[in-house]
Amino acid sequence: MNTNQLIKVLLISAVIMGSNQVRSQNKSAQLSYKASKEAILLGVYHFDNPGMDTYNLEIDDYFTKKRQAEIQEVVALLAAYKPHKIFVEFLPGQQPKLDSLFALYASGRLTLKAIEGGQNEVYQLGFRLAKQLGINEIIAVDHPGVFLAPYADFISDTLSIESYQEYNKAYNQQMEKRQKDFTENTVKENLIHLNDWQQILNNHNYYNNIAITVKDTANVMFGYQEMEMEIDGLLYQMRSFDFNNIGVALATEWYRRNLFIYRNILEQTEDNDRILIIFGSGHLRHLHQFFDDNPEFKTVATNNFLNK
Template sequence: MSEKVKIFILGTYHFGNSGEHLVDINCKDVITDQKQEEIKEVIQKLVQFKPNKIAVELKQEDEKRLNEIYIEYCRNNFDEYNEIVNYDNEIVQLGFRLGKMLKHTKIYPIDHMIYLPEEVFEYAEKNCPEFYKEYMNKANEYETSTNEHIRNNTIGENLKYLNNPKRVEKEHSDFYLGLAKIGAGDNYYGADMLTEWYRRNLFIFGNLQNISEKGDRILVIYGAGHCKILRELVKGYRKFEFVDPLNYL
């Protein structure tokens, strides 16, 4: 029997304060001395996994340019004005930093962007007002609680929180599966949007399959909203072995 590829999916928030559709996560500046020490602590935990490849949330077609930037980073010459990734991004702060420590020669971008028809929320507001109100209340509560947690905890503690299976399941149920109800029995706007979300994650999974080779240990650094689907795909594929991030965090 062939040796399975070990896949460690690290769900994260976007360190650069990127909005996440309806939910806007605002984190403290990760370049401060305190946050840099917290990141170093996380890296020391991640290095125990001993990944031989690091995959990140960036378009696959940007691989060449990303690795030009990564090589300069390894030479202590990061270009802060590049068009691909900011210095405070988790790709640099976690992916580049760990890759340099482990002497990796490249980083693997595996993302594939698709269009998410967010006008579905305009339709829901007009045609499913009770559902829309409940959904938006949940989104606002989630945004408030998540931002509070991120403000009041270390980066390591926040990553543990985001990768907790109960939190992953709840987020997927409330903010993704719940959308299928919009337009059900008529135009299925919600199901169409959910289909596109799953399609994006299937593209990501296909790119992950494409970079994997027998015996690989791959660390995947991705937005936490992708965790549920990517975990299930990894667990369902006989050539992959899912690695629980909480065993390292």
């Protein structure tokens, strides 16, 4: 290739690259133009240990002077975001109760300690922050879901599925370490850990790469028969779930529940809203995906605030 040909090739390449850059900038500008709402997702652990997760941390008394100071530190950091609305992991049917309790708390007629289950993060973080910022309502947007993990455990144990059992063993060891760390760390440190992006992906790994592989190859669950029995103390109702493909059913149900939560949030947002979503950290991967894929929303990294 002579010098003139080389110059022509370089000029053409420069034009193409410039054109691609302009298209990319235009696309970013279009998305930015559409983003009339902003969201921050705070993944939490359950301060009152309701025993609803696969592994439940034993939480110490969060009404001690030390823990209350730690919680107030987190609230002060979140207040810097200045959300207009706060969405929490309560079912919409619980909204009247939530409204009544918050009205009493905000007016100084009720303390968090006087609320049954007042150690819950919805009260400790949501109520405190809303009162501090003058927000009038904490919005319940959770959706009921079917928890199929015990059935995947049962099938894996019955069929001796080694990969699943090895994961469970490693996971339990990891949770034992988390138990120790979460007891020793501050609330802020615990939340920073849960909202780290790599930790969010690690948490979601169970659904994508472990549970989804489990199949009932020996027909342990008797196909699609309607029946009732107990497995590990849980009522077993077959209904319409494909237990022969329990892993896919499990991942599907979890995705479905988070889609409903996402829709509940969308129905309660308006242009120029800046929202805070307080949910168990297991929900983060799907919720981030939904909001990141929505051009009307700009998502803000939670740890940008918690690390200050």
